[in-house]
Amino acid sequence: MTSPPDERLRVMPWWLVLVGLLLAVALGWWVLDSLLGEADRATQPDTRATLRVDAIRTGLTVVAGTGGGLALLLAARRQWISERAQRHQEAVAAQDQTHRERVQAHAEAVADAAQRHQERQAEAAEHDAAERRLTELYTRAVELLGSDNAAVRLGGLHALERLGQDNPGQRPTIVAVLCAYLRMPPADDPRETEVRRTAQRVLTRHLRADGDQFWPGVSLDLTGARLDGFDATGCTLVDADLTGAVCTGATRLTGATLRGRLSLGATFEELFLDGATGDAEIVLDGADVERASFDRADLGGVLSGRGATFGRATFRGTTFRETATFDTARFTDSATFREADFRAGLSMEHAVFGGYAGFRQARFADLAMFRFTEFGGEAWFEQARFENKGSFGRARFHGRARFGGATFARRPGVDQARASTAHAHVWPDGWHASPVDDDWLLLTEP
Template identity: 80%
Template sequence: MPVGGMLWSVTAPRDEPLRVMPWWLVLIGLLLAGALGWWVLDWLLGEADRAAQPDTRATLRIDAIRTGLTVVAGTGGGLALLLAARRQWISERAQRHQEAVAAHDQAHRERVQAHTEAVAEAGQRHQERQATAAEHDAAERRLTELYTRAVELLGNDNAAVRLGGLHALERLGQDNPAQRTTIGAVLCAYLRMTPPEDDARESEVRRTAQRVLTRHLRADGDQWWPEVTLDLTGARLDGFDAGGCTLVDADLTGAVCTGVTRLTGATVRGTLSLRATFDELLLDGLAGDGEVVLDGARTAHTSLDGADLGGAVSCRGATFGRLTGRGATFHQSVAFDAARVEDSATFRAATFLGGLSMEHVVFAGYAGFRQARFVDLALFRFTEFGDMAKFEQARFEGAASFGRARFGGPVRFEGATFRRTPLVDQARATTSAPHTWPDGVRPARLDDDWLLLTDP
């Protein structure tokens, strides 16, 4: 019998079968008792007949008869005692059998009761699972309906309705954490869509979508959605403000960002791709261990003041109007190879703990590295300085190379320290401005316009 997933074996108590004494066995016992009595009587009478005196013989015969009867009576008593003992044994065995049957019946009732309770419990659990599944299905249907309705609102032709759709999606994500990734992806997809030209209402809707996204990327309260990543490739953003946000694998590749794009105080995880076009890009106080990529970016003004970046920074082939990195700390390698700075670049008191590569960089205006610290390799080979280049009080703790660089304005190395003699082989400097060179650098006049620098 299966009970609660287990198989119970119902087995009756095993007793030897009770045998009834046949009548002939009792008859044989009586005959044996009589035969024994007869034999004893016959033997005693035979002994009595041997007596010589008649009186003695008569007495002995009487005693023999009395003894024979006594033997018969004793044998019969023994048989009666045996039968009484057998009746007592049968009675005790019957009592034990009844007790065993009663115990068996009680155990059977208990097993039946346990089985009934197990079946009832299993049925209750099944009903609870069905109720939970029905509740979950109802919640999922309701959630799907709300999500579908919100997306439909977002696709409405009326800007006010679209705003309502944005707030409906935000409310849905706030109440349902499992939907946040999907909702974040929908908002990013909306921003990636090409907006109509000169539509102020649509611009407001898109700015609202930007605020909804960034509002939930700040790890400062219950509104943080850590599951959301930004995929804004090719998006058109206006005044995008992600200041203080935690950006995990955020991608703005190919985006066009008008106004001021703020990532001040943001934390970078993974890769932050800013290979986009910016009117103004503020990265002041940017921190984190993620990689920052601005390869090929175009921006009128970029500020990295006070940034503390633990990952690599790559700005290869980027075009900057004005570039600043005052007091910034770069823990890994920084590469500006083939970049162009149209206005000015200032990295005063910046710290480069990893290597710095500015090969083939064009500084059209001022380039300042005053009080900067270069812990590892600093490469300025083939770099063009169109105006003043300042390295005053800079510290070069690793190798430094200015080979084949071109200085089109004054060069200042006052107070700069070098652990190793810098390499300046084939670098050129204009003859029209005064210069201050590191110790050991020997400028020689190449022609009327240029000086040629050689290593010691």
């Protein structure tokens, strides 16, 4: 709390002291005169003399007392002035201390601001130098990657990899450069295959979440790329796009963790997703796969294979947690879905199975659509469980069909479905097959 400022100190004038003394003398004189007047009225001379002496003593006492009072007032005033002077000195000292502290604080603030400014300038200079160095390294590595010499291109790949390993902020750019390189037409050089395989290994090496070399948060844009033996076993793939790619050899995503969207509308000699997991949406629309294997995969997202062409395909023990769609797909060789678990809907409308179609012990927890499906070879649904409606309307069974032990929670739909008369079939209980002509049987449900 701030003390109120002292009033301005005024000096007592000399005449005020003189007036006080005169008043004291006048008061003493008046008292003496009054008392002497009273003493003169006494009749006895002795009494009168005594009274006059007392009057003189009293007058002098009044004068002395008045003077003493004035002296006390002057002493009190000196004390008061001294205290005010002390308070003033203390206030001045406090203000002076506060001022010095403010000056010190300001000086420290200025010094601190100057230090921070210097540090920012040093950091900015260091950052600029580092950025220039990164730019130079990046530019040099890209130049090496564009060399006509395969060995120099390999050096450029390793330079980019080292740059990305040491600088996490550059990783998305470096991955984009490597993907762009794989999207380019191969150079006319017999050693180009090794260079491209090295680029693939650089990508996949940093997509495995098993150590310091993992580069999280990067995606692969390999649309239209030419890949040879692409091995992403155990990798974590987020938003990988291989649409239109041509993949020779075995493309392995075995045990991979799939996130986001995985676009596989490409051409594959062999595609392996055995044991793959994750919630990615897998798009195989229009893909051409000579051999596909999804055995024991646990697919948490939607799978779409509309219009895809598969040679030999196996989905043994695969778990489909969301809808799986293979409408208009073609399976030119055997297709195995044994023990597959379709926990959401399955749609294979207008699909064509050129060879064996195996759904033994498969579980269909939701709607299973096989309308207009062509089974060119054997179709085995033994011990399959249809926990919702299964529809085989207008399906065609050219080979032997076996539904032994299959169970249906709801009456299946087999409207206008037909089966070849050339084979012995095993139908579910209640299904009826009546000849239409020499080649076909018409299926009806109860």
